[in-house]
Amino acid sequence: MFENLSERLSGVFDRLTKQGALSEADVESALREVRTALLEADVSLPVVREFVKAVSKKATGQAVTKSITPGQQVVKIVHDELIAMLAGDTDPGVLKIDSPPAPILMVGLQGSGKTTTTAKLARRLKDREGKRVLLASLDTNRPAAMEQLAILGTQIGVDTLPIVKGEDPIAIAKRAKTQASLGGYDVYILDTAGRLHIDAELIAQAAAVRDVVSPRETLLVVDGLTGQDAVNVATEFDAKIGVTGVVLTRMDGDGRGGAALSMRAITGKPIRFIGLGEKTDALEVFDANRIAGRILGMGDIVALVEKAQATFEAEQAERMVKRFQKGLFNMNDLRGQLEQMLKMGGMEGLMSMMPGMGKMSKQMSDAGMDDRMLRRQIALINAMTKKERANPDLLQASRKRRIAAGAGLDVSELNKLLKQHRQMADMMKKMGKMGKGGMLKQAMSMMGKGGIDPSKMGEADMAAAQQQLAKGLGQGFGGQLPGLGGPRALPPGLSGLMKKK
Structure with a gap:
């Protein structure tokens, strides 16, 4: 982005x-x-x-x-x-959904990712705000649109209004309103039909549904990849229906970002959320301060904390600290670190959130240090036996050839991985001897669920989080992640790969 x-x-x-x-x-x-x-x-x-x-x-x-x-x-x-x-005048992530059941109307063109965004928003409201949500598809035009929303609802653990064939969108909206009221739901989200372009029928249908449910929020979903056309769509929808906010999808694939930068200034409507992937948790609040920081290469430490807290379990962090305090670091530990990186957005995603490191992402990608490298390394570790993962010293020439063949890679890649592991293991032993477990424990507990609240972080908090995350996350990367808490040096294992390239 x-x-x-x-x-x-x-x-x-x-x-x-x-x-x-x-x-x-x-x-x-x-x-x-x-x-x-x-x-x-x-x-x-x-x-x-x-x-x-x-x-x-x-x-x-x-x-x-x-x-x-x-x-x-x-x-x-x-x-x-x-x-x-x-920036808008209000917090973009705070929706007007008090006095349940609160209706949210989702509108937009076909192919903008409206149905997926509906599910993402429902999951966010359920998981982060504890809301009881009901989903209802009003799209009677697109084949299997209703079934798609029902499947997504099942995946995220949110109820979907039962499908009744032959009903028109107005009847479905009325039934959803009744069901939400009788069923004790906090929010019900209506996913309306789209078209390939704005036409009279689309506008009339959306306006009729609006009049039936009187939505607290009308969110327009537009594809960020369409650039200035997204702004034009927002202008027209707002003029004919009235929207309270915009959700820009596919922003992870937009290297330019013109739609995001023009939307507020031209339409006057705030961007509430941005979609950054297909997964149902890939929805971020559009925070002007953090976005401006990303654009100028200042990173986004709050997003990094949120990612860490979303993927780290407190028990997992505690187990890791105890092992690292003892200087233990085998291939299972390394695999856990690599998988953690992928969960947090991969190499590029992490680099974009680290202050001053966004500009290095292309250099690292050109050097072959990207998510594909992480997945290759995980494949090599998976090709090992339990004994080999627990004790990498067992890996002699014949075993190396077998593991490399099992992963479909060259022995040279395995040798690089083993060297990286040795460097990390040595660093863990040194940290254990130096009694730095307290520092590690503090950093890991901060990242786990129930740690600090990233939404309330001031500048001093961000600086402290930057230092702690560097040490906590960086334990699998030679003690520090690049660009955080010290010199902008690449992790020992990765810097070795960079030099070889």
């Missing part, structure tokens, strides 16, 4: 911050590059003009050009203006 724009802007600001004094000409030259970068990211021209104008007004005064750190001052101004462009 925003990879192309982030890379371009990072290059511009790196040059600015390396210069000592800045003249107004330097700032204006940098802003011309910022303008080009935004246009190439498919941001609307009027939005770009207003943005550059606002930044230029604040960045060309003597307070900036004569300051001690002029380059950093300009970056801060750009960061603040990005937030102003993206």
Whole structure:
């Protein structure tokens, strides 16, 4: 998400911050590059003009050009203006769903990911807010649309309104309203039909359902990959139906991000959530501060904490700490660390959330250090016997050939993995002897469920979390993750691979 724009802007600001004094000409030259970068990211021209104008007004005064750190001052101004462009007046993740049962209407074009997003939102409300949710599909046009929502509902443990063939959307909406009231549900979400384009029938049907249920929230789901067309769709839906917020889907596949950057400024409607994958937990609140940080390569430490807390169990963390305190680290432990990385978004996902490391993700990918590498390493470990995983010293030439063949890889890859494991195991023994278990335990407990609340983190909390996560998560990567809590060095095992490349 925003990879192309982030890379371009990072290059511009790196040059600015390396210069000592800045003249107004330097700032204006940098802003011309910022303008080009935004246009190439498919941001609307009027939005770009207003943005550059606002930044230029604040960045060309003597307070900036004569300051001690002029380059950093300009970056801060750009960061603040990005937030102003993206932010709404209210918390995007807080939906008006008090006084149950609260109806939420999901609208949008066909193929935008509306049904999947409906399930994602239901899961979020159930898991994070403890809401009892009822789903209802009003899509009588698309084949198997109702069955799709029913299957998703079963997967996430949320009730779905029973399907009655032959009913029209209005009748289904009325039945859902009655069922939600009688069944004691907190929220009921209505997934309406879509079309390939906006037409009179689509608008009339959505408006009729709106009039029946009087939704507290009308969320428009649009495909972020459609760029400026997503903004046009939002403008038209809002004018004809009225929407309270937007959900941008497939943002994990959008390296430009023009729709996200233009949406609020043009439509006046807040982006509530962004979809970052097909899984039902891949829905994030669109937080302007955090998004601006990602765009400018500042990372997103809050998201990193949330990912850690969502995937770490307290008991699992406790077991890991006890083993590491004793200097124990076998292939099962390494596999657990690799699987944890994949759960938290993989190599690229983690790098994008680490301050200052987003710009290195392409370099690492080019060096072959990506999710495919992690999966190959897991495959090699899975090809070992239980005894071999517990005691890697057993692995002599014949065993190595068998394991590599079983994973469909070369022995050279296995040798790299074994070297990486040895480095990590040595580091664990040193940490055990140095009595750093308390530090590890503190970091791991923070990441587990019931740890700190990332939504309430201030700047000092973020800095502390950054340090602790570096040590807690980094234990499987040579003590520190790249870019966190110290020098931007790659983990020992991975840096060795980078050098070989």
